[in-house]
Amino acid sequence: MLVELGRDEECLRWGDASPTGAPTQARSWTAVAAERWSERLPYSPRQWVVEVLREGVWRAAGTVEYRPDGHGAAEVGYAVHPAFRDNRVAVRALDLALEHAFTQDDVDTARWRAEVGNWASRRVAWRLGFSAPLTVRGLLPGHGQERRPRDGWVASLRHDEARTPAYPWLVVPTLEAGGVVLRPWRHTDAGRIVEACQDPVSQRYLPALPRPYGIGEAMAYVDRVRDSAARGTELAWCVTETGADVCVGSVALFGLGTQPGQAEVGYLAHPQVRGRGLLTVAVQSACRYALTSLTAGGLGLDRLLLRAAESNAPSRKVALAVGMTQTGRDRRAERLGDGTVEDMVRFDLLAGEITPL
Ligand SMILES: CC(C)(COP(=O)(O)OP(=O)(O)OC[C@H]1O[C@@H](n2cnc3c(N)ncnc32)[C@H](O)[C@@H]1OP(=O)(O)O)[C@@H](O)C(=O)NCCC(=O)NCCS
Missing domain, CATH: 3.40.630.30 (Gcn5-related N-acetyltransferase (GNAT))
Structure with a gap:
């Protein structure tokens, strides 16, 4: 042996x-x-x-x-x-x-x-x-x-700690609804991630994105979200269309474990598919999974938060389309990628406000 x-x-x-x-x-x-x-x-x-x-x-x-x-x-x-x-x-x-x-x-x-x-x-x-x-x-x-x-x-x-898991290890489930699939990220998605993240609109509204954004950054992203799921802080999905396994966007639930029962939602559409409503379907799937009870196969959260820049009309539209409520704004809260400072509009969605899985 x-x-x-x-x-x-x-x-x-x-x-x-x-x-x-x-x-x-x-x-x-x-x-x-x-x-x-x-x-x-x-x-x-x-x-x-x-x-x-x-x-x-x-x-x-x-x-x-x-x-x-x-x-x-x-x-x-x-x-x-x-x-x-x-x-x-x-x-x-x-x-x-x-x-x-x-x-x-x-x-x-x-x-x-x-x-x-x-x-x-x-x-x-x-x-x-x-x-x-x-x-x-x-x-x-x-x-x-x-x-x-x-x-x-x-x-x-x-020596005095329990020898049982100290935090949840999350497994990214594959979800399919309305012609849209949410699945775990793979390194082979890196090319599409680069295209989506290099796009000027993405760079404007996601100021934390590295610049320039190349294959190395995309590979590191795939590694990072695998790590975050395993430490129970984030669930991130690659969005594809049913029957075509090509990345058309991303949806993520992050900040898990920071406030019990809550998470923040983030999303991004590949520039080629913007305006087709695919991300609305994808965000809806993710929210439904997040707010469905553990016993019914969901994540068992109570509340989701979304923040979108004032001028980001498409993002605010997705939030309202999935049934979120606008709850307020954080004034001059974010410096966007182009250097301008804007209010962030807040939305939330509670368990019970979306049809569960
Ligand atoms: C690490 C090693 C000792 C694990 O041995 P093992 O008897 O298979 O371990 P266990 O079955 O107790 O637990 C392994 C867990 O990892 C999971 N696992 C295995 N490969 C995995 C992967 N690629 N990704 C995620 N989880 C993985 C298994 O499903 C199992 O999970 P579970 O607890 O939910 O069932 C074995 O793979 C090995 O000998 N590796 C080479 C030597 C080594 O790496 N030693 C440790 C160095 S720090």
Whole structure:
């Protein structure tokens, strides 16, 4: 098992705790692990082989470890053989290792680090209550020949915190209604995102958009919204027409978790489709999903907020078309992309004011 793990593509790619690609290395890994257990120095790694009961036989399925620093913190590591993945083996193994660290080893804080993009590992840490990860550039050493350090995620868990998720991990659902589909973003949408975001009207009314807006910015956007959904703060959809999987716009619910039960809505139409009513249908779908109860398959929010610049007539029209109520204005609240300062008109929509899913 250890040899196969040491040769596994995922382990090699993410470069964690995997001992060994050759039998001799595997043997020395087990010998060193055993020696460290017998020494039990305050800072020596605590390493286990994980066994799983399958068809009545205990089978070696992976490794789990923590590395105390001797001063109350310990870093965790784990690897599961491909034949045993996606069965919560890592979650169960790490839970046991954490229990040991917190109760037998006087560890106060466990730290988790992974390379940006190692979603399976992030999900394990999330399930066990680790804090929402921070991204740190160059956190991890480069692989082999690669001299450039890799960007990493880092999170922590204290001994007295519950080992259950500390925040919601949102999954972007695919919604379809009225000939319009809302689906998760993909990197292959980047070209269309660039076209939509380079457009002068978009640049005027979305002053936070980077300028110039190129493929790099679009790829970063797709990564960012995946990250925001996984930390429970934003749901962002790519809008397409039924039967044609080409991006025609975007709808997002952001600020989730800031005020319980509330979120803000944002949207953008690709310049080619403006004036056809597609975004009205898309925003309606997103609002319906947001304001439908959890038990009926929605997000269970109570209220949505929308803010549009005074001169942005099409956006204000979408808000009214989906049934929002104009509630007021924030005077001279936004400097637009062209430098002019305008009032922002506020709208809201409450649960019960839209037909649920
Ligand atoms: C990370 C690793 C240990 C997970 O092992 P595992 O036994 O499959 O983990 P679990 O089944 O306990 O949990 C994995 C979760 O990630 C999810 N997952 C897997 N791939 C995913 C992806 N690409 N995106 C999002 N979630 C993903 C699984 O569905 C599962 O979610 P669930 O809890 O809702 O079921 C395993 O993939 C591995 O050995 N990777 C290589 C070594 C490594 O990366 N170690 C960690 C370094 S920090």
